[in-house]
Amino acid sequence: MKTQEYIDIEDKFGARNYKPLDVVLCRGEGIWVWDVEGNKYLDCLSAYSAVNQGHAHPKIKQAMLDQAEQLTLTSRAFRNDQLPFLYRELCHLTRSHKVLPMNSGAEAVETAIKSVRKWGYESKGVKADQAEIIVCNDNFHGRTLAIIGFSTDDNARKNFGPFAPGFKIIPFGDAKALEDAITPNTVAFMVEPIQGEAGVIIPPDGYLKQVRDICTRNNVILILDEIQTGLGRTGKMLAEEHEGIEADLTLIGKALSGGFYPVSAVLSNEAVLGLLQPGQHGSTFGGNPLACAVARQALKVLVEENMVENAAETGAYFLGQLKQIKSPAIKEVRGRGLMIAIELVEGTPGGARAICEKLMTMGILCKETHTYTIRFAPPLVITKKDIDWAMDKIKTAFSV
Known part of the structure; x- marks a missing residue:
């Protein structure tokens, strides 16, 4: 079948809640x-x-195949022989004390919301149903009904209300606004260390340290959504490490399975996660043996193959090369x-989508976010040689 035939079938039978580039992928290896x-x-x-x-x-594939031949799912009604080791390995790797496994990033966020509200009522003494969680402008934490209720993206919110109360929105990167x-009634502040869907928006230096201090002084739980930034993406295992802080709750997902299976987790401590009692939260698939075996191997290769260090080195190189492009279309x-992101000058003909479509014809797949920003986030196994190959194409895309 040709590309257009696949697209025609998808358009006929599928809900159109995405606008993908018109490339139909069937195989992947490395980058x-x-x-x-x-x-x-x-x-x-x-x-x-992810x-x-x-x-x-x-190695991740083999772990998945090996586990699939043994046991895939029991539900949490019974214990399995993979979950304890995932707990221990995650805690050792991230300096956490407790782990709650889920499936998707959005489920991890919902879990965090429930957990900190419970902490607020049972530990902080907030009156029933009065708990507030502070979030940031232009946030992206998922697409469940509760989460989009505190989104500032009109497209995500329109005609989906009414929304759950209990959220307050402040500007991103503004520590004083948080204070x-x-x-x-404030039980938590939830924030992305770098806003991914907003266009790789990096807060001012020292922001996370200030936020950590403010939350500590005010007995507020700091939740870092590291579902995109975590597990090596920013050149550290967790992005919080760039400023030497530790969140009270850390949310991870996506790369936790290396792309093989939906796995996410809430990392925290006894003070918060210890309040959850049997029957108060759970998931049929959360913590299943197949997911745990895959996640354990995904974490292992990140460390053993020095992918985090490679992300730091090749990321700095890629960023430096991109900054050398001279084009009137590039704002930042x-x-x-x-x-990494390239933000275009507003009004650039065709916007970021046009550049992405042009790069696709040259053998590079990237995606626009909003109208004028292109994100570059290749797998952490990319080399400088690969980047040099890509740069020739990217420069050409911006030279026309």
Whole structure:
């Protein structure tokens, strides 16, 4: 079948809640993917950072196959022999004390919301149903009904209300705004260390340290959503490490499985997660043995193959090369590790979509965010040689 035939079937039978580039992929290996017509592309999106370890990593694949032959699912009605080790390995790797496994990033966020509200009522003494959680402008934490209720993206919110109360929105990167927004009912502040979907927006230096201090002084739980920034993407295992802080709750997902299976987790401590009692929260698939075996191997290869260090080194190189492009269409190039964005001048004909479509014809797949920003987030196994190859194409795309 040709590309258009696949697209026609998808458009006929599928809900149109995405606007993908018109490439139909069928195979992946490392940083490369191939379409149904045999064309090869450098993946510069990594499934929104879910494929940090590269496509079809052989060791993760083998772990999945081995576990699939043994036991895939029991539900949490029974124990399994993989979950304890995932707990221990995650805690050792991230300096956490407790782990609650889920499936998707959005489920991890919902879990965090429930957990800190419970903490607020049972530990902080907030009156029933009065708990407030502070979030940031232009946030992206998922697409469940509760989460979009505190989104500032009109497209995400329109005609989906009414929304759950209990959220207060402040500007991102503004520590004073956080301090001013806190009340006796504030139980948590949830923030992305770098706003990914907003266009790789990096807060001012020292912001996270200030936020950590403010939350500590005011007995407010700091939740860092590291679902995109975590597990090596920014050149550190967790982005919080860039400022030497530790969150009270850390949310991870995406690359936790290397792209093989939906796995997410809430990392915290006894003070918060210890309040949850049997029957108060859970998931049929959360913590299943197949997911745990895959996640354990995904974490192992990140460390053993020095992918985090490579993200720091190649990310700095890639960012430096992109900044050398001279084009009147480019307003700013920014990034940390292999989480990079090019923001175009507003009014650029065709916007970021046009550049992405042009790069697709040259063998590079990336994706626009909003109208004028292009993100580059290749797998963490990319080399400087690969980047040099890509730069020739990117420069050409901006030279026309």
